[in-house]
Structures are given as C-alpha cells and as structure tokens.
Amino acid sequence: MRRSKFTPGDFNLVVKRARAGRGLYTFDPIPKGVCIIEYTGPVLHDDDWTGSNNRYLFQITEKKAINGWNKKNLARYINHSCRPNCEIEIRKGRVFVMAKRAIKSGEELAYDYGKEYFDGFIKPMGCRCLKCKPRWRAPKSAKRARH
Numbered sequence: 001m002r003r004s005k006f007t008p009g010d011f012n013l014v015v016k017r018a019r020a021g022r023g024l025y026t027f028d029p030i031p032k033g034v035c036i037i038e039y040t041g042p043v044l045h046d047d048d049w050t051g052s053n054n055r056y057l058f059q060i061t062e063k064k065a066i067n068g069w070n071k072k073n074l075a076r077y078i079n080h081s082c083r084p085n086c087e088i089e090i091r092k093g094r095v096f097v098m099a100k101r102a103i104k105s106g107e108e109l110a111y112d113y114g115k116e117y118f119d120g121f122i123k124p125m126g127c128r129c130l131k132c133k134p135r136w137r138a139p140k141s142a143k144r145a146r147h
C-alpha cells in the first residue's frame with residue numbers, strides 16, 4: 001500500500017482491561033497527527049441497520065455505516081473520552097483514527113464518539129472517561145467485560 005497520511009503506522013497496540021470494559025492501549029509512543037489505525041468492517045446501508053442495536057456501527061454518512069463488529073477490527077476497542085487523545089478522520093468512505101496529540105507508551109487510546117452515541121449509550125450508564133471520573137477504578141468483583 002502506498003504510504004499516505006492515512007496509512008496506519010506500525011504501532012504495537014494491545015487490548016487490555018480498561019475503565020470501560022476493555023480498551024486499546026499503545027505500547028509505542030505515537031507522534032501527533034499520524035494515523036494509528038483504521039476502523040474496518042463491511043459497509044452497511046441505512047436499510048440494513050434500521051432498528052439495529054449494534055454498538056459498533058460507525059456511521060460515515062446519513063446512509064452508510066461500517067459494521068465494526070468483528071474482532072479483527074481492533075479499533076472497535078477504542079473507548080470514548082470527553083478529553084480524547086485521538087480523533088476520527090473520514091476519507092473516501094473509510095474511517096481513520098488519528099493522534100490528536102502526542103501519545104505516550106502505555107496510554108489508552110480514546111476518541112470522542114459524538115453526541116448522538118454519547119446520549120444514547122454512554123450517558124445512561126455514566127461516562128467513565130478520565131475527564132468525567134478521574135478517580136474511577138473497576139471494582140475487583142466486576143464481571144468480565146462483554147466486549
């Protein structure tokens with residue numbers, strides 16, 4: 001693949017237990033502005049997802065979304081944050097996660113899921129991001145995360 005701004009860097013990313021279920025962490029430092037990973041999966045059209053409760057639908061346009069519900073799509077493990085270190089860029093119908101700032105080794109990756117998702121899925125449970133709950137810890141007896 002030709003390298004461009006949107007070619008994901010070869011970063012060592014690992015899924016680990018996080019404040020909100022599981023999360024995606026980087027073991028490498030990531031410079032600001034580079035592409036970290038692509039959010040991948042089959043493209044769905046609005047007829048296909050009407051009424052669907054799939055949390056991994058990433059809407060690209062009013063009528064198109066990527067179904068990220070597949071384990072190869074590591075980007076699906078990236079959690080929401082109200083003060084994120086990543087941001088999304090949509091380019092030619094593809095979804096790329098970019099570094100919003102320089103990210104240190106060991107940090108959890110997060111981007112802002114947007115108001116609609118936040119109000120629908122996160123607000124009802126309470127947001128557990130670093131900004132909203134700086135001292136939150138998972139209880140020891142917490143059940144295994146569902147995803």
Ligand SMILES: [Zn+2]
Nearest residue numbers: 082127129132
């Ligand atoms: Zn938050």
